Amino acid sequence: MHKLKANNITRIFAFLFLALLVYLLSNHIDEWRSFQGATVMFYVVAIASIILLTGYSGQISLGHGALVAIGSYTAALTQIYLHQPIWMCFVASVLVTALFGAFLGFAAARLSGPYLAGTTLALAVGLPSIANQFRILGGEQGINFDVGWPPKSLGADFTQYKWFFWISALATLIAMWWLHNILRSRYGRAWRAVHKNEVAAELAGIHVGRAKVLAFTLSAGLAGLAGALLAMTMNNVSPSVFPLYLSLSLLTGAVLSGVTTLGGVMIGAVTLVAIPEIATSVSSRWGDSGNLATYLPNLVVSVLLLLTVFLAPRGPIEKFRAHRSTPERISQTKSKAQ
Amino acid sequence: MSLVITDLCVDHGAIRAINGVSFSVSTGQLAAVVGSNGAGKTTLLRTLSGLNKATAGNAHWKSTNLLQAKPEKLVRKGLSHVSEGKSVIPELSVAENLDLGALWRRNKKESAQSKEAILSNFPRLGERLGQRADTLSGGERQMLAIGRSLMSKPELLLLDEPSLGLAPLVIEQIFQSIRDLTTSMGLTVLLVEQNAIGALKIADIGIVLNLGKVAIAGPAQTLIADPAVRAAYLGY
Amino acid sequence: MMKLFNTILIGITSGSIYSLMAIAIVLVWRSTRVINFAQAGLALASSFVGFEVLTRTGSFWIALPVALLAGAGMSAFIEYFFLRPLLKRSGDESQEIFLPIIATLGLLGVIKAILSFIYGDQNGTISPPVSDKDFIVGANSISMSPMRVLILIVVIVLVSSITWLFQKTSIGLALRASSYSPEISRLAGVRVDLIRTCGWAISGAAGSAAGMLQTANGSGSLSPDSLEFSLLLVFGFVAAVIGGLESLLGAVLGGITLGIFISFVLMYVSGSLVFISAFLILLLVLYVRPQGIIGKKVGRRA
Numbered sequence: 001m002h003k004l005k006a007n008n009i010t011r012i013f014a015f016l017f018l019a020l021l022v023y024l025l026s027n028h029i030d031e032w033r034s035f036q037g038a039t040v041m042f043y044v045v046a047i048a049s050i051i052l053l054t055g056y057s058g059q060i061s062l063g064h065g066a067l068v069a070i071g072s073y074t075a076a077l078t079q080i081y082l083h084q085p086i087w088m089c090f091v092a093s094v095l096v097t098a099l100f101g102a103f104l105g106f107a108a109a110r111l112s113g114p115y116l117a118g119t120t121l122a123l124a125v126g127l128p129s130i131a132n133q134f135r136i137l138g139g140e141q142g143i144n145f146d147v148g149w150p151p152k153s154l155g156a157d158f159t160q161y162k163w164f165f166w167i168s169a170l171a172t173l174i175a176m177w178w179l180h181n182i183l184r185s186r187y188g189r190a191w192r193a194v195h196k197n198e199v200a201a202e203l204a205g206i207h208v209g210r211a212k213v214l215a216f217t218l219s220a221g222l223a224g225l226a227g228a229l230l231a232m233t234m235n236n237v238s239p240s241v242f243p244l245y246l247s248l249s250l251l252t253g254a255v256l257s258g259v260t261t262l263g264g265v266m267i268g269a270v271t272l273v274a275i276p277e278i279a280t281s282v283s284s285r286w287g288d289s290g291n292l293a294t295y296l297p298n299l300v301v302s303v304l305l306l307l308t309v310f311l312a313p314r315g316p317i318e319k320f321r322a323h324r325s326t327p328e329r330i331s332q333t334k335s336k337a338q
Numbered sequence: 339m340s341l342v343i344t345d346l347c348v349d350h351g352a353i354r355a356i357n358g359v360s361f362s363v364s365t366g367q368l369a370a371v372v373g374s375n376g377a378g379k380t381t382l383l384r385t386l387s388g389l390n391k392a393t394a395g396n397a398h399w400k401s402t403n404l405l406q407a408k409p410e411k412l413v414r415k416g417l418s419h420v421s422e423g424k425s426v427i428p429e430l431s432v433a434e435n436l437d438l439g440a441l442w443r444r445n446k447k448e449s450a451q452s453k454e455a456i457l458s459n460f461p462r463l464g465e466r467l468g469q470r471a472d473t474l475s476g477g478e479r480q481m482l483a484i485g486r487s488l489m490s491k492p493e494l495l496l497l498d499e500p501s502l503g504l505a506p507l508v509i510e511q512i513f514q515s516i517r518d519l520t521t522s523m524g525l526t527v528l529l530v531e532q533n534a535i536g537a538l539k540i541a542d543i544g545i546v547l548n549l550g551k552v553a554i555a556g557p558a559q560t561l562i563a564d565p566a567v568r569a570a571y572l573g574y
Numbered sequence: 575m576m577k578l579f580n581t582i583l584i585g586i587t588s589g590s591i592y593s594l595m596a597i598a599i600v601l602v603w604r605s606t607r608v609i610n611f612a613q614a615g616l617a618l619a620s621s622f623v624g625f626e627v628l629t630r631t632g633s634f635w636i637a638l639p640v641a642l643l644a645g646a647g648m649s650a651f652i653e654y655f656f657l658r659p660l661l662k663r664s665g666d667e668s669q670e671i672f673l674p675i676i677a678t679l680g681l682l683g684v685i686k687a688i689l690s691f692i693y694g695d696q697n698g699t700i701s702p703p704v705s706d707k708d709f710i711v712g713a714n715s716i717s718m719s720p721m722r723v724l725i726l727i728v729v730i731v732l733v734s735s736i737t738w739l740f741q742k743t744s745i746g747l748a749l750r751a752s753s754y755s756p757e758i759s760r761l762a763g764v765r766v767d768l769i770r771t772c773g774w775a776i777s778g779a780a781g782s783a784a785g786m787l788q789t790a791n792g793s794g795s796l797s798p799d800s801l802e803f804s805l806l807l808v809f810g811f812v813a814a815v816i817g818g819l820e821s822l823l824g825a826v827l828g829g830i831t832l833g834i835f836i837s838f839v840l841m842y843v844s845g846s847l848v849f850i851s852a853f854l855i856l857l858l859v860l861y862v863r864p865q866g867i868i869g870k871k872v873g874r875r876a
Contacts, residue, residue: 054672060672060675060676062611062675062679107857107860107861110860110861111860113672113675114603114607114608114609114675115815115860117609117611117672117675118609118611118811118815119853119856119857119860121611121679121807121808121811122808122811122812122852122853122856123853125801125804125805125807125808125849126805126808126849126850126852126853127849127850129801129846129849130846130847130849130850132846133844133846133847244804245683248679248680248682248683251676251679252680255676259672294690294694295687295690295691295694296687298683298686298687298690299683299684299687299688299691301683302680302681302682302683302684302686302687303680303684305676305677305679305680305683306656306677306680306681306684309660309673309676309677309680310659310660310677313673387761389757389760389761408760409760409761410760410763410764410765410766413761413762413763414763418761419761420761421757421758421761425758425761426758427751427754427755427758427759428754429750429754430747430750430751430754434747434750434751437744437747438747438748438751438759438762438764439762439763441744441747441748441762441763441764442763442764442765486762487761487762489762490762490763
């Protein structure tokens, strides 16, 4: 018990330290970097949502872009039609998307990998097109989500994107704190058991279906939060914000981060934000007409996804760890064999 | 000597399933490999037919190195393996199961002759050519599995537990056909069996495996007659 | 009454194209137990090949077979260089089961990105080789044109050749045997690896036929970002699942069923609800009859 408490305290300090880091960082960067910072936070939450689902509960989703879209639209609609304060919009995003996730999870719990993959992919391809059907969703132009100017009390030179960055960072830290805790709870253990061996988990008294639906629900909730963050940073929600490419990017981010651990989530998020910027600088160096700058990021993301799948299927971090511990492992196997 | 195995070792992960097995079988002989569960009998066959990888040792069939080639290559060299548990494809018809064994053969006339020969050996299959294989009885399925392997014109036949799950009367029939086929077609047969006495009775030589090693080997009749062997390895 | 009749006719034509895509998905699923999400990319890429041939030769009848060959080649290439090494390596670690799925999605991204590089915002065009004006019977125009007849004929020819190939030829027997039991097939002397590549090639050809016909039947324009192809993949998948994912006949029936259903939604409800209704059908089938409309076996949980 004492040890656990001590662990908790270190973790609280770790999170406070991260918050301080964001604060210091936000004072020393310009608007563009703040925008990127906010985007990184969006990716962190979205990738964490995939890792929770795939890495911990063993279900796959190729369509998290669709869940993000639901979160974004919910945030905007809550503001426009219910006139709720910003934080209520965020909460609404989480709840509505989680509800949708629960509905999807009931179908998902009965499906094995390929079926689930196809179903979620179908969702990602088609869901955004519904925006054209209902007027309140704004069609191709979309609808706005306006968080407003930073409060006056923060000073006159406190900029818009710095404000976005702050909100995103706070939301992300809270979400990650909560996720960290739930993964260490009995639910987290149940998911890992289900992931490792479904039959054994069932025999051990875990309600496998319930565990899977719960994982899907919580993962969707996180994706909804990510959607609200994205809507805030983009200011606007329209179908073109959620192409299939978004789902693909999120998946790439998750695979890059190492699907099995939450620890590497920053790697994926930062990479995804850095790719377009690198692509732009590369194409301007080559004096390209614009084709390259537009399409290079898509290519890089897909190629990165393939490379990771082939070279480091458990993510770069695990690869690095495995590298260092290989000699030990071999000697262990040998001693077992004898 | 045509099938020669020397110091064969096979690992299953960290476990050594076959640990330095050596024996040899002459052309035209029927060799029974017997032993209890987990003695490494199935692993031995799977290694010889190329399904499992060997860790060390040698295994040759005439001039062919059995440890370097894939199963589909070894079939072309005259080796045929009937794997454990009625090695037929239930979704295919009886005729298709038979044809499957001869797909790789270029000369269609010869494969048609093989089919005729097999059907005259197992007339029951001939009556059921159009039926799906999963409608057959256990014994018929085993006949089909052996028939399928004969379709690839083998010289060396590896049989894994053909008696598994069959009624005693049927087992006797199957064993008798195996004996007859060996003699009439000039096959060399490696028969892996849990049913030690039944197998040794029809075999020329016997090899008793125990915990991945050859416990004792010799002429089959000698092994059956030896009370010490019976007590220690054959279970009665 | 006329509207109802026309709705069904339109459904059958577009459904037959979905059938081809469903067959492509089923063939890959049967040969390697993977859903090939790159199928849409393959169809797109080979339709672009068809478009290039069409602009150079002016003949749809040269373009179509070339596109089929290109699709077959690319599909075999993907199997050989990407899926085979990945499936060989994948162990019992549970997250590795997802790797082939993720890899095909990555390939879809790569194919789309490469096509975007080459074509940018320019669209290709594949115009219908024969008239797409509806026939007039008496005072009514019925939703059947020479083009639609042509589509049905092409689909029927392709589906019957694939069926013939599977049921009556040696390679078909090898294909079926390898999908049911790779190990017994290997022991019988079938080169299962090679046969799998064949399965992928046939699937690639079926997918590209779907792509070519869909483009010629629809807007006629071809763009790397086209939603049409992503939807073709989704509809193909839904049709394959309706048919039970294992059988060619199921894929055909699934495609036609879905086509008619979608046509009804289009004509009687709303164009922008097409997708979501297909999605609901998918969920419904998975809930009520996970083995598909003609499947027998139960058990879709891994």
